[in-house]
Amino acid sequence: xxxxxxxxxxxxxxxxxxxxxxxxxxxxxxxxxxxxxxxxxxxxxxxxxxxxxxxxxxxxxxxxxxxxxxxxxxxxxxxxxxxxxxxxxxxxxxxxxxxxxxxxxxxxxxxxxxxxxxxxxxxxxxxxxxxxxxxxxxxxxxxxxxxxxxxxxxxxxxxxxxxxxxxxxxxxxxxxxxxxxxxxxxxxxxxxxxxxxxxxxxxxxxxxxxxxxxxxxxxxxxxxxxxxxxxxxxxxxxxxxxxxxxxxxxxxxxxxxxxxxxxxxxxxxxxxxxxxxxxxxxxxxxxxxxxxxxxxxxxxxxxxxxxxxxxxxxxxxxxxxxxxxxxxxxxxxxxxxxxxxxxxxxxxxxxxxxxxxxxxxxxxxxxxxxxxxxxxxxxxxxxxxxxxxxxxxxxxxxxxxxxxxxxxxxxx
Amino acid sequence: xxxxxxxxxxxxxxxxxxxxxxxxxxxxxxxxxxxxxxxxxxxxxxxxxxxxxxxxxxxxxxxxxxxxxxxxxxxxxxxxxxxxxxxxxxxxxxxxxxxxxxxxxxxxxxxxxxxxxxxxxxxxxxxxxxxxxxxxxxxxxxxxxxxxxxxxxxxxxxxxxxxxxxxxxxxxxxxxxxxxxxxxxxxxxxxxxxxxxxxxxxxxxxxxxxxxxxxxxxxxxxxxxxxxxxxxxxxxxxxxxxxxxxxxxxxxxxxxxxxxxxxxxxxxxxxxxxxxxx
Numbered sequence: 001x002x003x004x005x006x007x008x009x010x011x012x013x014x015x016x017x018x019x020x021x022x023x024x025x026x027x028x029x030x031x032x033x034x035x036x037x038x039x040x041x042x043x044x045x046x047x048x049x050x051x052x053x054x055x056x057x058x059x060x061x062x063x064x065x066x067x068x069x070x071x072x073x074x075x076x077x078x079x080x081x082x083x084x085x086x087x088x089x090x091x092x093x094x095x096x097x098x099x100x101x102x103x104x105x106x107x108x109x110x111x112x113x114x115x116x117x118x119x120x121x122x123x124x125x126x127x128x129x130x131x132x133x134x135x136x137x138x139x140x141x142x143x144x145x146x147x148x149x150x151x152x153x154x155x156x157x158x159x160x161x162x163x164x165x166x167x168x169x170x171x172x173x174x175x176x177x178x179x180x181x182x183x184x185x186x187x188x189x190x191x192x193x194x195x196x197x198x199x200x201x202x203x204x205x206x207x208x209x210x211x212x213x214x215x216x217x218x219x220x221x222x223x224x225x226x227x228x229x230x231x232x233x234x235x236x237x238x239x240x241x242x243x244x245x246x247x248x249x250x251x252x253x254x255x256x257x258x259x260x261x262x263x264x265x266x267x268x269x270x271x272x273x274x275x276x277x278x279x280x281x282x283x284x285x286x287x288x289x290x291x292x293x294x295x296x297x298x299x300x301x302x303x304x305x306x307x308x309x310x311x312x313x314x315x316x317x318x319x320x321x322x323x324x325x326x327x328x329x330x331x332x333x334x335x336x337x338x339x340x341x342x343x344x345x346x347x348x349x350x351x352x353x354x355x356x357x358x359x360x361x362x363x364x365x366x367x368x369x370x371x372x373x374x375x376x377x378x379x380x381x382x383x384x385x386x387x388x389x390x391x392x393x394x395x396x397x398x399x400x401x402x403x404x405x406x407x408x409x410x411x412x
Numbered sequence: 413x414x415x416x417x418x419x420x421x422x423x424x425x426x427x428x429x430x431x432x433x434x435x436x437x438x439x440x441x442x443x444x445x446x447x448x449x450x451x452x453x454x455x456x457x458x459x460x461x462x463x464x465x466x467x468x469x470x471x472x473x474x475x476x477x478x479x480x481x482x483x484x485x486x487x488x489x490x491x492x493x494x495x496x497x498x499x500x501x502x503x504x505x506x507x508x509x510x511x512x513x514x515x516x517x518x519x520x521x522x523x524x525x526x527x528x529x530x531x532x533x534x535x536x537x538x539x540x541x542x543x544x545x546x547x548x549x550x551x552x553x554x555x556x557x558x559x560x561x562x563x564x565x566x567x568x569x570x571x572x573x574x575x576x577x578x579x580x581x582x583x584x585x586x587x588x589x590x591x592x593x594x595x596x597x598x599x600x601x602x603x604x605x606x607x608x609x610x611x612x613x614x615x616x617x618x619x620x621x622x623x624x625x626x627x628x629x630x631x632x633x634x635x636x637x638x639x640x641x642x643x644x645x646x647x648x649x650x651x652x653x654x655x656x657x658x659x660x661x662x663x664x665x666x667x668x669x670x671x672x673x674x675x676x677x678x679x680x681x682x683x684x685x686x687x688x689x690x
Contacts, residue, residue, distance in 0.1 A: 006420070014688065095530040097687045098426055105420035118528040121450055123457045128450075135446040136529060138439065164457075 004220050005070040009102035012063040062088040064244040075214045075221045077235035079259050084241040086224045108187030117177030122166035133180045147183045155179040182209050190222045228329040280312030281376040287384050296384040304351040315343040323365040333402050358388040437532045447539035470551040474499050481619035492650050493562040500649040501618045501642045504580045507548040509609045514540040515588030516595050516605045523690045533683045537592040567651025576644035583637050586671030589679040617642050640664025
C-alpha cells in the first residue's frame with residue numbers, strides 16, 4: 001500500500017499574550033510605555049512584520065514533533081482530549097494555517113470538512129448553496145451539475161430546493177451541507193467532529209457514506225470525534241494525541257482502549273492533590289457509600305455519594321460546580337450544577353439508588369463561572385461501576401440503557 | 413520502498429504554503445464569480461424594489477453632486493452640461509470608493525470561511541471588486557442615458573476609456589488588497605477607511621475640474637492616483653477642453669503600479685497567518 005499522508009516532525013506554535021501583567025506606578029510611566037508601544041506598532045505596521053511587540057508573550061506548542069504515515073484506503077480516527085491538538089492537526093492538513101516546523105507530504109486531492117456548511121448563505125436557496133459550497137470546496141461547475149441529483153437525494157431536501165436555507169430545519173441544513181462535501185471527488189477526506197450535529201438517523205447515514213467512500217472507492221478518511229462508538233465503528237487505525245504529542249499510533253481498538261485507560265486513569269476513584277495555584281480548586285474528589293470510605297464499586301441499590309472537597313482563596317458569586325456522569329464511551333448521560341457558597345469545604349451530591357443501571361461510568365467534575373471561564377477543569381475522570389444486584393433489567397441479556405426511571409403504568 | 417524517490421503531489425512546509433498559489437488561483441477561478449454572484453444575489457433579497465436600487469443609488473448621488481457643486485458652489489463647467497461633467501468623474505470615484513471599503517471588510521465578514529477551508533485568500537477581496545464592477549457597468553448605462561437626454565455626442569477619445577478603466581481596476585486591486593490584509597490584524601482600519609473615502613472625495617477632482625488647481629501644484633496633486641484616473645475619464649468622455657496633464661498622468665500611473673505590487677506583496681506576506689489571527 002502506498003503512503004498518502006506523511007507527517008514529519010510536524011509542529012505548530014501559537015503566541016499567547018498575557019494581559020494585565022505590567023504594573024505602572026506613575027502616570028509618566030504609563031504614557032512613555034504607551035508612546036513607545038505605539039511607535040513600535042506603527043513601525044511594524046509599515047514593515048509588515050508581525051506586530052504587537054510586547055514582553056508578555058508566551059509560546060504555546062499546539063502540536064509538538066508529530067510523525068505519522070497514513071496508507072491509502074486507511075480510515076484513521078484522531079482522538080484526544082480537548083486541546084490535545086486534533087483540530088490544529090486537521091487545520092494543517094487542510095492548509096488553513098501553516099506549520100511552524102516540519103512538513104506534511106500528501107498524495108492525491110484532499111478535501112476537508114472542518115465544519116458543515118462553510119460558506120452557506122442563509123438567504124440563498126438550497127440549490128444556490130449547493131453550487132456555492134461546491135465551488136468553495138474546489139469543485140467545478142460541471143462537476144457539481146453532474147452530482148447535483150445525488151447530493152440532493154442524499155440530503156433528502158428535494159422539496160425544499162428553492163427555499164432559502166434560513167427556513168430549513170437544522171437537520172436539513174446539516175444534511176445538505178454534509179452531502180456536498182461527501183460527493184466531492186477527492187482521494188483523501190478529512191472530517192472534523194461534524195457528526196455531532198444532526199439526528200441519529202442521519203449520523204448513521206453519514207457514517208455509512210464515509211465507510212462506503214473508504215471501502216468501495218478506496219479513499220482515505222481522517223476522522224476526528226469524541227464519539228468512541230462512531231470512531232471504533234468507522235476507523236481501522238487510530239492516532240491518540242495528548243498535549244500536542246502522539247501517545248499512540250496503532251489499530252483503532254488499541255488506541256481507543258489506551259485513550260480510555262490512560263487519559264482517564266482507570267479505577268482512580270480518588271482524586272487528590274489539586275492545583276493550589278488556582279483561585280479555587282478541587283482538593284479531593286471521591287465516591288463513597290458511607291461518605292467516609294472511598295470506593296468505586298456500587299450495587300444497584302446503593303446511594304452513590306459524590307464528595308467534592310474544595311479549597312481556594314477567591315470566591316466569585318457565580319462560581320459553579322458542575323459534574324457530568326458519562327457512559328463507558330464517554331458520552332454524557334446527565335449533569336448537575338451547584339452554586340458554590342463556601343470557599344473551603346465539602347460538598348456532597350447524592351445520586352439516589354436505583355437510578356444508574358449496572359455498567360461502567362465516569363464522573364467528570366469542574367469548577368467554573370458559567371459561560372465565562374473555567375476555574376478548575378479536572379482532567380482526570382473518576383471511574384466507577386454499578387453492579388447488577390437485581391435491577392428490573394437483570395433478566396434481559398441486552399444493552400438496555402443507562403438510567404432507570406420510575407415510570408408510572410396504568411392499566412384499565 | 414526507496415523513500416527518496418517517492419513523489420508527493422503536495423508538500424506542506426513552513427513558508428511554502430504559497431508555492432502553488434497562482435496555479436491554485438487558476439483552479440479556483442470559478443470561485444471568483446460564485447462569490448460575486450452570491451453577494452449580488454444576497455444584496456437585494458428582502459427589498460421591495462430589488463434591482464432598481466442599483467440604478468437609484470448612483471442616480472441620486474449624481475443629482476446631489478450636480479446641485480451642490482454646480483448650483484451652490486458655482487464651479488466652472490467648461491461648456492459641457494454640468495451633470496455630465498460630474499457624472500464622468502463620479503463613475504470611477506464611486507467604483508473606487510465602494511470597492512475600497514467593501515474589500516477592506518471582505519476578509520472579516522468571511523472570517524468563517526478563512527478559518528475552515530483552504531482556497532487562495534486573494535479571491536475574497538477580488539470578488540467584491542467584481543460585484544462593484546457590475547454596479548459600475550449599470551452606472552455607465554445611466555451615463556449613456558444622460559448623454560441622450562442632453563443630446564451630447566461624445567468625442568472619439570471615448571475609445572480610450574477602457575485603458576483608464578484598467579487603471580482604475582489596478583488602483584482598486586492594489587489598495588484593496590493592502591487594506592483588506594491590514595484590517596485582519598488591526599481593526600483600527602475599520603474606522604480609518606470611511607474617513608479615507610470621505611476625505612478622498614474632496615481631494616479628488618470629482619465635484620470640480622482639476623484645472624482649478626494652480627499649475628505649480630498639479631504635479632504634487634497627481635500623487636493622488638485617482639486624479640489621473642478621473643482626469644482620464646473626463647478626457648475620454650467629454651474631450652474638448654479637458655486636456656490630459658501628461659506629467660501628472662505618468663506620475664499617477666507610477667503610483668498606481670507601485671500600489672499594485674505593494675498590495676499584492678503585502679497580502680501574500682500576511683495571508684498565511686490570516687486564519688490564526690482573524
